[in-house]
Amino acid sequence: xxxxxxxxxxxxxxxxxxxxxxxxxxxxxxxxxxxxxxxxxxxxxxxxxxxxxxxxxxxxxxxxxxxxxxxxxxxxxxxxxxxxxxxxxxxxxxxxxxxxxxxxxxxxxxxxxxxxxxxxxxxxxxxxxxxxxxxxxxxxxxxxxxxxxxxxxxxxxxxxxxxxxxxxxxxxxxxxxxxxxxxxxxxxxxxxxxxxxxxxxxxxxxxxxxxxxxxxxxxxxxxxxxxxxxxxxxxxxxxxxxxxxxxxxxxxxxxxxxxxxxxxxxxxxxxxxxxxxxxxxxxxxxxxxxxxxxxxxxxxxxxxxxxxxxxxxxxxxxxxxxxxxxxxxxxxxxxxxxxxxxxxxxxxxxxxxxxxxxxxxxxxxxxxxxxxxxxxxxxxxxxxxxxxxxxxxxxxxxxxxxxxxxxxxxxxxxxxxxxxxxxxxxxxxxxxxxxxxxxxxxxxxxxxxxxxxxxxxxxxxxxxxxxxxxxxxxxxxxxxxxxxxxxxxxxxxxxxxxxxxxxxxxxx
Numbered sequence: 001x002x003x004x005x006x007x008x009x010x011x012x013x014x015x016x017x018x019x020x021x022x023x024x025x026x027x028x029x030x031x032x033x034x035x036x037x038x039x040x041x042x043x044x045x046x047x048x049x050x051x052x053x054x055x056x057x058x059x060x061x062x063x064x065x066x067x068x069x070x071x072x073x074x075x076x077x078x079x080x081x082x083x084x085x086x087x088x089x090x091x092x093x094x095x096x097x098x099x100x101x102x103x104x105x106x107x108x109x110x111x112x113x114x115x116x117x118x119x120x121x122x123x124x125x126x127x128x129x130x131x132x133x134x135x136x137x138x139x140x141x142x143x144x145x146x147x148x149x150x151x152x153x154x155x156x157x158x159x160x161x162x163x164x165x166x167x168x169x170x171x172x173x174x175x176x177x178x179x180x181x182x183x184x185x186x187x188x189x190x191x192x193x194x195x196x197x198x199x200x201x202x203x204x205x206x207x208x209x210x211x212x213x214x215x216x217x218x219x220x221x222x223x224x225x226x227x228x229x230x231x232x233x234x235x236x237x238x239x240x241x242x243x244x245x246x247x248x249x250x251x252x253x254x255x256x257x258x259x260x261x262x263x264x265x266x267x268x269x270x271x272x273x274x275x276x277x278x279x280x281x282x283x284x285x286x287x288x289x290x291x292x293x294x295x296x297x298x299x300x301x302x303x304x305x306x307x308x309x310x311x312x313x314x315x316x317x318x319x320x321x322x323x324x325x326x327x328x329x330x331x332x333x334x335x336x337x338x339x340x341x342x343x344x345x346x347x348x349x350x351x352x353x354x355x356x357x358x359x360x361x362x363x364x365x366x367x368x369x370x371x372x373x374x375x376x377x378x379x380x381x382x383x384x385x386x387x388x389x390x391x392x393x394x395x396x397x398x399x400x401x402x403x404x405x406x407x408x409x410x411x412x413x414x415x416x417x418x419x420x421x422x423x424x425x426x427x428x429x430x431x432x433x434x435x436x437x438x439x440x441x442x443x444x445x446x447x448x449x450x451x452x453x454x455x456x457x458x459x460x461x462x463x464x465x466x467x468x469x470x471x472x473x474x475x476x477x478x479x480x481x482x483x484x485x486x487x488x489x490x491x492x493x494x495x496x497x498x499x500x501x502x503x504x505x506x507x508x
Contacts, residue, residue, distance in 0.1 A: 031104065032058075032096050043174060122138050177407060197211065306373070
């Protein structure tokens with residue numbers, strides 16, 4: 001396992017807990033030391049839930065280390081079964097329980113003898129997968145469990161719904177704008193005359209999972225969670241799935257056309273071209289915005305995009321294809337899916353970055369010197385240090401990215417939200433410059449620090465004063481160019497004369 005100050009994707013048990021806590025009336029028992037239970041605090045704060053997070057920690061303490069868990073885990077499962085009457089209890093292993101070689105499968109079997117609810121052990125290798133991979137695997141495991149249970153009990157429904165219908169797979173707790181996206185996807189399906197059979201796992205009942213095969217097809221809006229379940233349903237029941245993420249005008253239209261193709265292949269007779277045309281022209285403002293003077297002023301500007309697969313790919317395509325903005329770097333921390341990421345963004349960016357090291361990402365951004373960043377909450381911190389504006393487009397995220405107002409990223413309303421985010425990120429980057437022009441800035445001597453470490457060069461008082469006269473939105477670039485000029489000449493002190501020489505050398 002990698003321990004880091006910043007992590008883009010958490011450990012596997014976080015992914016399992018995200019899925020378990022997304023379902024309705026499912027409880028998770030986490031076998032871990034005190035400290036690993038930060039998920040409860042994180043979810044309660046970010047999701048602003050009215051109810052307690054349904055996760056209990058069966059703590060690994062000194063007694064467990066000395067004598068083993070014995071009856072502790074089984075007692076916790078049966079106690080919670082009596083207290084909250086869940087439909088399903090998921091026992092969540094952690095790296096600690098794996099190191100201790102606890103026989104969690106045995107605990108589950110013993111708990112099943114007395115518990116009234118179903119009890120399941122999350123089958124996830126905590127050393128080989130991260131949060132996203134574990135979430136995908138856990139969702140698939142729960143779906144398989146209840147499909148098999150219905151099949152053995154003879155309660156598995158046969159046949160499809162009368163009207164075209166869809167399962168939306170992958171809406172989870174702690175997802176980036178997932179609740180808003182779900183609402184927008186439901187509206188989109190209603191516009192297309194498609195019934196929503198089920199949305200999983202968010203607010204879904206495990207007792208209804210047996211009805212998943214009744215839908216005509218499955219929609220997987222996010223590559224990170226849901227694809228494994230969709231592939232299982234396709235293999236088991238021949239259910240087609242659409243995994244085109246409807247973000248941006250072009251990809252939303254492509255997603256709708258993929259749905260049209262699936263429905264017509266299933267015996268329906270639908271034509272959504274007029275709908276796509278009308279929405280693109282009159283509902284979405286993105287197509288109009290891309291031709292406006294505001295967007296034309298952004299043409300050729302440079303951006304860096306970094307995040308998970310789904311959102312980083314979508315934003316890269318929107319910036320490059322729909323807005324004419326140059327994407328210097330497109331990157332993801334989903335290293336396990338690197339090849340697919342490269343095939344998706346290769347033609348839309350100058351460079352592809354695959355890394356889960358925030359330091360390497362920070363240095364790449366500093367090197368690219370973009371006009372704006374579109375990334376996670378971590379890139380937002382990096383942008384603040386570099387005086388580069390950042391629009392947050394993917395998890396990991398903070399409470400400000402769980403807005404109370406309606407802000408989907410998918411569908412045609414999502415195109416408007418993304419256009420606003422892009423435009424405001426670029427234009428608000430001029431804020432420091434405008435404040436200085438109109439005398440609204442607090443004139444402190446704030447000097448930009450390099451991103452990896454503090455500067456090893458000495459700036460004279462006159463040079464610092466001159467640097468502070470440079471507009472804020474380019475001050476970092478001027479500082480880096482000057483220091484690079486000095487290092488190339490093996491100089492340790494930067495004077496005002498050296499600044500002018502560096503400026504002439506770059507033709508500024």
